[in-house]
Amino acid sequence: MNLLSLFCVFLCLTPALAIWPRPQNLTTGSTPLRLSSTFSIKFSGINQVPSDLSDAATRTTNFLKTDKLQVLTPDRGASSSSAVHSARTLSSLTLKLNSGATVKSVSSEATQGLGTQDESYSLQVPANGGSAVLSANTALGLFRGLTTFGQLWYDLDGTTYTLQAPIQVMDAPAYPYRGFMLDTSRNYFPVTDIKRTLDAMSWVKINHLHWHVVDSQSFPLVVPGFEEISQKGAYSSSQVYTPANVNDIVSYAAARGIDVMVEIDTPGHTTIISQSHPEHIACPEATPWAQFANEPPAGQLRLASPATTTFTANLIKAASSMFPSKLFSTGGDELNENCYTKDPQTQQDLASQGKTLEQALDTFTQATHSVLLDAGKTPVVWEEMALEHQVQLNNETIVLVWISSDHVAAVAQKGFRLIHAASDFFYLDCGAGDWVGANINGNSWCDPFKTWQKAYSFNPIANLTDDQAKLVLGGQQLLWTEQSGPSNLDPIVWPRAAASAELFWSGPGGDVRAALPRLHDVAYRFVQRGVKAIALQPQWCALRPGACDVDA
Amino acid sequence: MNLLSLFCVFLCLTPALAIWPRPQNLTTGSTPLRLSSTFSIKFSGINQVPSDLSDAATRTTNFLKTDKLQVLTPDRGASSSSAVHSARTLSSLTLKLNSGATVKSVSSEATQGLGTQDESYSLQVPANGGSAVLSANTALGLFRGLTTFGQLWYDLDGTTYTLQAPIQVMDAPAYPYRGFMLDTSRNYFPVTDIKRTLDAMSWVKINHLHWHVVDSQSFPLVVPGFEEISQKGAYSSSQVYTPANVNDIVSYAAARGIDVMVEIDTPGHTTIISQSHPEHIACPEATPWAQFANEPPAGQLRLASPATTTFTANLIKAASSMFPSKLFSTGGDELNENCYTKDPQTQQDLASQGKTLEQALDTFTQATHSVLLDAGKTPVVWEEMALEHQVQLNNETIVLVWISSDHVAAVAQKGFRLIHAASDFFYLDCGAGDWVGANINGNSWCDPFKTWQKAYSFNPIANLTDDQAKLVLGGQQLLWTEQSGPSNLDPIVWPRAAASAELFWSGPGGDVRAALPRLHDVAYRFVQRGVKAIALQPQWCALRPGACDVDA
Known part of the structure; x- marks a missing residue:
């Protein structure tokens, strides 16, 4: 981790990466990266990819095309236009199992019993384009990682991009029951x-x-x-x-x-x-x-x-x-x-x-x-x-x-x-x-x-x-x-x-001040996906993180 | 007004007539009546029916077909089935202007200025079938009356009916501004x-x-x-x-x-x-x-x-x-x-x-x-x-x-x-x-x-x-x-x-206890018409007027 990315763990995370829930470990850079128009999700070294996992990959790919979530700033990303359009492209995301070999389905792991599940995953999105890698011990871990991958991106005039490559995530839940x-x-x-x-x-x-x-x-x-x-x-x-x-x-x-x-x-x-x-x-x-x-x-x-x-x-x-x-x-x-x-x-x-x-x-x-x-x-x-x-x-x-x-x-x-x-x-x-x-x-x-x-x-x-x-x-x-x-x-x-x-x-211990901009992203993304989440604030506030805080 | 209908002004109104707002004067009977399958809304003696008024009549006719609002009782009206299906039919509603002659449009009356408007109307729905009559001094009055007419009916297996004919309404607003x-x-x-x-x-x-x-x-x-x-x-x-x-x-x-x-x-x-x-x-x-x-x-x-x-x-x-x-x-x-x-x-x-x-x-x-x-x-x-x-x-x-x-x-x-x-x-x-x-x-x-x-x-x-x-x-x-x-x-x-x-x-002076069943009807009717009104109570309560009152 270089100094800039360390800096970004604390200051860049909130407004610019719409990940919810917050990963246990996240490092980001400051390189623009966009998804290739032929972006795809692949599986590597997994015998018999469970159909519920491949379905999840298909849904993720579709959301990357349809979310059209603009960054929540007054210009909705327009000032980043040249950086975005000249950015390197990410051609694929590759899913790997740490153990290799066969894997149970997401469904069977989801229902196998509280505390027996391994939902951990790690995700690397390189800054120089090429392929991102998502690895986990289980199909359920890969599923959680896919969800995270789907939250890294904004849309600008039809281009799906991030300004914060490289992105590294190491993640696992604090508690087994989230209901x-x-x-x-x-x-x-x-x-x-x-x-x-x-x-x-x-x-x-x-x-x-x-x-x-x-x-x-x-x-x-x-x-x-x-x-x-x-x-x-x-x-x-x-x-x-x-x-x-x-x-x-x-x-x-x-x-x-x-x-x-x-x-x-x-x-x-x-x-x-x-x-x-x-x-x-x-x-x-x-x-x-x-x-x-x-x-x-x-x-x-x-x-x-x-x-x-x-x-x-x-x-x-x-x-x-x-x-x-x-x-x-x-x-x-x-x-x-x-x-x-x-x-x-x-x-x-x-x-x-x-x-x-x-x-x-x-x-x-x-x-x-x-x-x-x-x-x-x-x-x-x-x-x-x-x-x-x-x-x-x-x-x-x-x-x-x-x-x-x-x-x-x-x-x-x-x-x-x-x-x-x-x-x-x-x-x-x-x-x-x-x-x-x-x-x-x-x-x-x-x-x-x-x-x-x-x-x-x-x-x-x-x-x-x-x-x-x-x-x-x-x-x-x-x-x-x-x-x-x-x-x-x-x-x-x-x-x-x-x-x-x-x-x-x-x-526990999350800060509501830092969380609010990401929660706005959640709400706006949900609406894009057909779930009628409410506005937590006037859109003016959603576009200006912190400006409507009680002490701002 | 016979004794039974007088009785009904006080006791039958609330659960069985889904009119909102409450008319100034309403009398009802206890005769079942259903709409003819060829029910239509007609105009009588009005030169050049304003298009916004005829459009309103068309919307009313459509709602009578599509509302499908079941009565809010546990059996949703099933026990009235034979009464409903053997009831006389109402073939039409006729709209008349008290003054006859020409009439301004609903639109022009709606915007002509606070306090200059006449929204009064009277409505007679006979018990013996035939035609109902709606009369008013203005197109705006006829429009309000159409709204009331559209609220008199429930649906049972595709039949649009009331159990409370004859119905007489004399109505006008208490205040000119309702916003x-x-x-x-x-x-x-x-x-x-x-x-x-x-x-x-x-x-x-x-x-x-x-x-x-x-x-x-x-x-x-x-x-x-x-x-x-x-x-x-x-x-x-x-x-x-x-x-x-x-x-x-x-x-x-x-x-x-x-x-x-x-x-x-x-x-x-x-x-x-x-x-x-x-x-x-x-x-x-x-x-x-x-x-x-x-x-x-x-x-x-x-x-x-x-x-x-x-x-x-x-x-x-x-x-x-x-x-x-x-x-x-x-x-x-x-x-x-x-x-x-x-x-x-x-x-x-x-x-x-x-x-x-x-x-x-x-x-x-x-x-x-x-x-x-x-x-x-x-x-x-x-x-x-x-x-x-x-x-x-x-x-x-x-x-x-x-x-x-x-x-x-x-x-x-x-x-x-x-x-x-x-x-x-x-x-x-x-x-x-x-x-x-x-x-x-x-x-x-x-x-x-x-x-x-x-x-x-x-x-x-x-x-x-x-x-x-x-x-x-x-x-x-x-x-x-x-x-x-x-x-x-x-x-x-x-x-x-x-x-x-x-x-x-x-x-003023309306009783929340008496109003609630009618307000349930409003909410259920709105949902039927595509407006996502909320449930005010568990459906169990909506079907049993009074049963969920604080002192019931």
């Missing part, structure tokens, strides 16, 4: 919306879709053997996810390096199952709802009923077999005690078994988790299951912290691995006012709006010992959809959800 | 976005687009004789509104009963003019910006300079001649004194004329307003011009109250007519966090988010005497676009902006 959660129960999202979201996620190296597929309001998942639940519980016969849809989504995700962790939230958040199975639901649609649930409608699985427990375990077994992921969430949030107190059958079940409600919850949870463990899967739960209830969770259980980031230490203290998903940093739905009716002055329960800066500045290991810090698997932003649907999916999520993508790929 | 403000300077919106917004506005009888077309960040308006301003001050040569674009927008709006009130904000909010005319701008892009402006970049017209005053008056004259509206806003908000204190030329100009800054502002304002008054136009200003400065405003000047609804009474006390646009009720951009950079914990300056309920519950005559109440022309919701652009235009505006549409058409 995004989507709720498809409160409002339904067509498969095309989910696939577009998966594309966007992959562009910022998010590797998990936490699919909160069902809830109290609707049950769109068509589970083999349990079709009656969605027949009666989906909003309509067209607002469902069939097994074929799930296959489609899961395959699409895996080919983009994304594992789909589905959640069947239990025993709360299950009201709509009463439409097909009234025998399994306590306090269905009970009123006033506020006494029976955190939001309407009330209704929970009769956790003390042996029949309901068996039904639920079988449902979870059937649902989990639809997904290749090793992760499966059984939920477990916001259990309402009053619902069970007022449910004669639950009281009778408890009495006949001589159990407390907490003991029944333990039995219920053991039953639903054991079908997952038997299938070689890892149960994932919301924090209450670890912190508020008397449930014996398997040591391998992963805990999603959602109520408050202040609860992270308590979960770690219990020795559980955890995923950051705290409402005070990561909830994308906060700040849109209260959505319950007849409440003129109601505000969002988790006001204020959680900005990208807020998520970006989160410290994943705050208040943790070094040993506890090892329990942090990563984190995610989340979209609960009481006030969202296909109409605002893109703008409410993007580019905000890129904040946690960088936090958990690049590691 | 929506769009800022196209902070971020640019293509003409197609503006036209789609005009369509949506017309569907809820909003009759003014307050077009905040330019500001400090960009100057997209191509003004004849002043082309250099947009050449240097638009974000790019494609992010402009040419005179042809303006004609297109103004004509499109007028044909939909909408007058376009353009704003050239002066003397503040004009930084970008320094790109083409540095001689006219004080403190251009001065830093730290917070000392010179409320948001970056700083820069204001040199109001004490005779040359700048002449330049501005000529610019306003040229810009105003692009728009047929009788209303023109010269802005006048957020003038920063320090900018002028630190500007040597302004200080010199003031000294040579022996004027205070306020006296210079008065001279400047007289000059810019007199070109409007000479052209038969009414100047419109932000509240500071009436409340904070020593400016002699013409009595006809209209004041936009924006800082706080608490300032309404002070404006009225000065005898000015006013338009409600207060940030504490009507700002659509609030609640999205702070947008200035490097500010991790910054919140929106006007937190929290302004819900539709908040706007809907506003009292336009609070703290006003009866005489002062007559000064209230109406009101509007506003979208400032520091954090918005084409990606989120629809979802951040709709259906929220329908709240003020009903408030100022139907008059």
Whole structure:
């Protein structure tokens, strides 16, 4: 590394290289370089290139032609015109496996299990033209590197260029879990919306879709053997996810390096199952709802009923077999005690078994988790299951912290691995006012709006010992959809959800001041690719990095 | 009116008739009625039907075929199937002018001047089939009635029906000004976005687009004789509104009963003019910006300079001649004194004329307003011009109250007519966090988010005497676009902006509990028509009026 490129690591990176998330190690020069009009991506020494990897290379090549992302300066690059047009050309990018020989597909690596994956890669783009080289130990690593390669370039009058060759990247994620959660129960999202979201996620190296597929309001998942639940519980016969849809989504995700962790939230958040199975639901649609649930409608699985427990375990077994992921969430949030107190059958079940409600919850949870463990899967739960209830969770259980980031230490203290998903940093739905009716002055329960800066500045290991810090698997932003649907999916999520993508790929400590210009690039690039990311600032500010900072 | 229909005025209206805004007088029955497959809209006794009115009839007919809006109940109308399919059919709607004879076009009436318009109409839909009748005194009234007629119907398996015939409507607006403000300077919106917004506005009888077309960040308006301003001050040569674009927008709006009130904000909010005319701008892009402006970049017209005053008056004259509206806003908000204190030329100009800054502002304002008054136009200003400065405003000047609804009474006390646009009720951009950079914990300056309920519950005559109440022309919701652009235009505006549409058409006192089901209909109908209105609640709630109310 020469002195100039060292200088550029600190000062040139931000405005001029639209890479997101920030690589662990990046060096750049100051030589203009453009892509040849016959630029191509090649594979070297790989027996049987997996089709999902070659497809990814094709998509990258296409984006290099279609992105047309102008540099975000007032002149949009015009002053670099002669440098760009006289620059040497890069004719190709060559993908190599460090190990050579055969390689698993991106898809199989994406779903093979948290912490077993190698996403590292290295990328060399020479200043003198010729060919760039991307190498990795795995197809998944090559896939991540392709994503980075696709972010090195701007467009000027049809020429795809960088002013910062040579470029060297050595990269690997700080955390194995980088997620995004989507709720498809409160409002339904067509498969095309989910696939577009998966594309966007992959562009910022998010590797998990936490699919909160069902809830109290609707049950769109068509589970083999349990079709009656969605027949009666989906909003309509067209607002469902069939097994074929799930296959489609899961395959699409895996080919983009994304594992789909589905959640069947239990025993709360299950009201709509009463439409097909009234025998399994306590306090269905009970009123006033506020006494029976955190939001309407009330209704929970009769956790003390042996029949309901068996039904639920079988449902979870059937649902989990639809997904290749090793992760499966059984939920477990916001259990309402009053619902069970007022449910004669639950009281009778408890009495006949001589159990407390907490003991029944333990039995219920053991039953639903054991079908997952038997299938070689890892149960994932919301924090209450670890912190508020008397449930014996398997040591391998992963805990999603959602109520408050202040609860992270308590979960770690219990020795559980955890995923950051705290409402005070990561909830994308906060700040849109209260959505319950007849409440003129109601505000969002988790006001204020959680900005990208807020998520970006989160410290994943705050208040943790070094040993506890090892329990942090990563984190995610989340979209609960009481006030969202296909109409605002893109703008409410993007580019905000890129904040946690960088936090958990690049590691904490990123500077919002330096990040903003790159995040503008993310937003403008997403729009070019058909994802309706919002403007974070007036375009005047986007074109002038730093000029709209609070202290500028 | 029989007893049943009287009953229905109070209890049947809300869930079953998707009319928005609420008519002044509506009676409904309980007889099913469906549209004939050959349903048509006819004109009776009108010499030379204006083409914009016949176009509106064609659009209405098309929407009746394409809306496919299912009733928002869990069964989506299935239980009414036999009633619907055995219902009598309505073969036509006949439009009549009360006066007969010739009629002006919708467009000419829309732009002829505030308070001179007659938007009243009456509509009779018989229960026994045959033909419905819409009558009005003007083409504009017929246009409003057509909009209402288009909202009476649901779809069931391809049949367009109502269960509530006969329907009688007598309607007229409570206020002459029902607006929506769009800022196209902070971020640019293509003409197609503006036209789609005009369509949506017309569907809820909003009759003014307050077009905040330019500001400090960009100057997209191509003004004849002043082309250099947009050449240097638009974000790019494609992010402009040419005179042809303006004609297109103004004509499109007028044909939909909408007058376009353009704003050239002066003397503040004009930084970008320094790109083409540095001689006219004080403190251009001065830093730290917070000392010179409320948001970056700083820069204001040199109001004490005779040359700048002449330049501005000529610019306003040229810009105003692009728009047929009788209303023109010269802005006048957020003038920063320090900018002028630190500007040597302004200080010199003031000294040579022996004027205070306020006296210079008065001279400047007289000059810019007199070109409007000479052209038969009414100047419109932000509240500071009436409340904070020593400016002699013409009595006809209209004041936009924006800082706080608490300032309404002070404006009225000065005898000015006013338009409600207060940030504490009507700002659509609030609640999205702070947008200035490097500010991790910054919140929106006007937190929290302004819900539709908040706007809907506003009292336009609070703290006003009866005489002062007559000064209230109406009101509007506003979208400032520091954090918005084409990606989120629809979802951040709709259906929220329908709240003020009903408030100022139907008059205050509407009940949010009764309004919500109709507003769901608005949102679902907008989506059917290609406007991406958001979900206000989970679909479960939308299908069950009242079930998700805070006290349900």
